[in-house]
Amino acid sequence: MTDESNLYTKLGREFASHESVDHSRDEYAYYDKLTDRIVSINASENFFSILKRGINGIYHSVSEAHMHRYLKEFDFRYNNRSGLGVEDDERAAKALKGVEGKRLTYDQPRQSAAH
Numbered sequence: 361m362t363d364e365s366n367l368y369t370k371l372g373r374e375f376a377s378h379e380s381v382d383h384s385r386d387e388y389a390y391y392d393k394l395t396d397r398i399v400s401i402n403a404s405e406n407f408f409s410i411l412k413r414g415i416n417g418i419y420h421s422v423s424e425a426h427m428h429r430y431l432k433e434f435d436f437r438y439n440n441r442s443g444l445g446v447e448d449d450e451r452a453a454k455a456l457k458g459v460e461g462k463r464l465t466y467d468q469p470r471q472s473a474a475h
Contacts, residue, residue, distance in 0.1 A: 361378075361379050361380065361381070361399055361400065361401050361404075362378070362379075362380045362381075362401060363380060363381055363382070363383050363401055364380055364381065364382040364383060364384060368380065377395065379392060379395070379399040380399070381399060381400065381401060388400065388402065389402065406438070407434070407435075407438050410434060410437065410438055411430075411431070411434045414430075414433075414434055414437075415430065436454075436455070436458075440454055
């Protein structure tokens with residue numbers, strides 16, 4: 361599911377089905393009788409809104425090499441937000457549960473030839 365942008369026309373052909381909403385006609389969701397589902401991109405727009413705010417407001421820039429880590433962090437934030445009934449104490453417990461049994465290790469710093 362996408363919006364009406366022409367960028368998605370070719371991409372849509374790569375999938376079994378492709379539905380879109382037309383924001384220029386004030387269309388944000390509709391019920392598709394053929395597929396028996398609601399066509400909407402609100403959830404993805406909400407997620408990317410949170411991601412963009414986080415990158416611009418916290419990190420300012422991200423490297424492609426670590427993009428998967430940023431996406432994983434914001435996936436956690438999105439799926440454990442207050443709007444879904446997950447409050448600070450439960451969110452912290454879930455985050456700590458995710459690091460249980462894992463160690464963060466670094467290579468030993470290298471000594472420069474000048475030392």
